[in-house]
Amino acid sequence: MKLKIKVLFAALFVTLNIFSQNTYVFLGSYNRDKSAEAIQIYQLDTLNGKLTKVTSAKNIVNPSYLTVSSNGKYVYACTDTKTPNAGSVSSFEFNPENKTLTFLNSQRSGGENPVYVSVHKNGKWLANANYTEGSVSVYPLLENGKIDSIAQNFHYSDGSVNKDRQTKSHVHSAVFSPQCDYLFLPDLGADKIRCYAFDANQKKPLIETSNPFTKTDLEAGPRHFTFHPNQKWGYCIEEMAGQISVYNYENGVLNKIQRIPTHSDKIKEGFESSDIHISPDGKFLYATNRGKENNIAIFTIDENGLLKNIGYQSTLGKHPRIFAIDESGKFLVASNVLTGNVIVFRRDSKTGLLKKIGKQIKMENVSCVQIKNI
Structure with missing residues (x-):
């Protein structure tokens, strides 16, 4: 009897803890006006999809990409993006109770045009990808959330075959492996997915490996990368080719098993594929198309990791x-840069399809969205 009571109390505690969490949506933008709210935070009503504004931050330029610490306390941003002879990464402290977002500090990005930041699962390291100069930087994170000075910075000079877009390296993202023991760098300019081992206990954690990169198809333009929840497969979206390459993954090594278009058959050129994510249950993959098609391509993931397209959502x-x-897998939130609007979709867990809910919100040049339960 006592055991049953303990189990009931444990279940009640878990239930209360789940319902005590709130879902927050973090938005970044291309905004050169320091008086504007360049970062905005909203609370998502998980019943009706309504977004309610919580707080914002000003006095920063072009926070084009954001990431949130695992505990939801700190926000890290690529700042001074697309600013000649500049580039930085910045940290902020988010306090949902006081409804404040407080600037902590900035560090130089180690290259022009920072476009992607990732936080190590231990919360002690930040990785940043710089697009224009083709480089990666890693920084220690301090206990107070501030970014310490650069620990390592590597630049690349090699390009690929497209004379308009691939005369040199353009690192477009920096993605930790599921165990955070490797760091992957899709390089649009070089048609490579670069890789380093990552030793979080070292002062200089990036370590060269015997497999320093995986070559993609020529003129692929690898952009963003994600891992399946089972940690066996990796998926890279290719901006220039409008394709997704699927890889078996093990110990820092990628072996391609499939390549599939993100666009519908009616689009033959001018691809601008962008972002890629997998539902928490591992059953569906979603990828964005920009330009001639402004939509989300939806794929099922079979038992071998292979993709099958099942439709598109504008x-x-x-x-x-x-x-x-x-994190619950119930909602997908999309940000549209040119129209400056943010749309909430409810995700059907059985079919994978999306349905718009709630009212859109407007944010000029909105470029990034992240979601965190806190």
């Missing part, structure tokens, strides 16, 4: 650069 705006799926 993002109801132009140029969907980044989207995010919440």
Whole structure:
């Protein structure tokens, strides 16, 4: 009897803890006006999809990409993006109780045009990808959430075959492996997915491996990368080719098993594929198309990791650069840069299809969205 009571109390505690969490949506933008709210945070009503504004931050330029610490306390941003002879990464502290977002500090990005930041699962390291100069930087994170000075910075000079877009390296993202023991760098300019081992206990954690990169198809333009929840497969979206390459993954090594278009058959050129994410249950993959098609391509994932396209969902705006799926898998939020609108979709867990809910919100040049339960 006592055991049953303990089990009931444990279940009640878990239930209360789940319902005590709130879902927050973090938005970044291309905004050179320091008086504007360049980062905005909203609370998502998980019943009706309504977004309610919580707080914002000003006095920063072009926070084009954001990431949130695992505990939801700190926000890290690529700042001074697309600013000549500049580039930085910045940290902020988010306090949902006080409804404040407080600037902590900035560090130089180690290259022009930072476009992607990732936090190590231990919360002690930040990785940043710089697009224009083709480089990666890693920084220690301090206990107070501030970013310490650069620990390592590597630049690349090699390009690929497209004379308009691939005269040199353009690192477009920096993605930790599921165990955070490797760091992957899709390089649009070089048609490579670069890789380093990552030793979080070292002062210089990036370590060269015997497999320093995986070559993609020529003129692929690898952009963003994600891993399946089972940690066996990796998926890379290729901006220039409008394709997704699927890889078996083990110990820092990628072996391609499939390549499949993100676009519908009616689009033959001018691809601008952008972002890629997998539902928490591992059953569906979503990818954004910009330009001639402004939509989210939806794929099923079979038992071998292979993809099958099952449809497209308009993002109801132009140029969907980044989207995010919440931790419950119930919602997908898309940001449209050119129309400056943010759309909430409810995700059907059985079919994988999306349905717009709630009212859209407007944010000029909105470029990034992240979601966190806190």
